[in-house]
Amino acid sequence: MAGERTGPSTPTIVLIAVLATPVVLILIFWMIGSGGGDSAAAKSNLPQLVGKGLEWAKDKADKSGFDKVETHDALGRDRRWSDDKEWVVCFQTPAAGSRDEDSKVELGAVQLDEKCPSSDQALYKVATTEMPDLENRTAYMAGQILGEKASVRFIDREDGDTVDGNLGDWRVCDQRPKAGDTFDGVPVTVTVAPYEERC
Numbered sequence: 001m002a003g004e005r006t007g008p009s010t011p012t013i014v015l016i017a018v019l020a021t022p023v024v025l026i027l028i029f030w031m032i033g034s035g036g037g038d039s040a041a042a043k044s045n046l047p048q049l050v051g052k053g054l055e056w057a058k059d060k061a062d063k064s065g066f067d068k069v070e071t072h073d074a075l076g077r078d079r080r081w082s083d084d085k086e087w088v089v090c091f092q093t094p095a096a097g098s099r100d101e102d103s104k105v106e107l108g109a110v111q112l113d114e115k116c117p118s119s120d121q122a123l124y125k126v127a128t129t130e131m132p133d134l135e136n137r138t139a140y141m142a143g144q145i146l147g148e149k150a151s152v153r154f155i156d157r158e159d160g161d162t163v164d165g166n167l168g169d170w171r172v173c174d175q176r177p178k179a180g181d182t183f184d185g186v187p188v189t190v191t192v193a194p195y196e197e198r199c
Contacts, residue, residue: 074108076121090116173199
């Protein structure tokens, strides 16, 4: 008959739309999520950078697909520099090999006329309950290891004056409490000498 409506009524259509919307959204999110899970991070070969000039090493890492490169003073002296050509890489994290391109590459370096230390002196764990061995670390690193809440005095072994600036230029010669003693908030006294001098 002319004028008769065929098919579902308007309330029925609205009800179907309301019920179907969550299902459609769930399917969309599932497809997005499963697609992201299937795509693994791109990998590239990170070259061996230890022993290379720092500027060359940073450029090589970047050209190999690693653009997150950070550097630090491997002697723990917290020095800043403007010319990477004056520095050589001593330590590299992660090691050379196949790595995710979004990995951070950390390079510990020293000046060209310096020897690499046996271990990266800029790496440390904050002391908690036991006094660490600070001997031959820089005063700067001693402060980092003891933590920002520790009461620490740095004393020049030559004249007994307090040292409170350029702590990376001073080497730890003695400490109280001694290494291995309980470290529970007691004030710490560290005797230091100019970094170039031996204790």
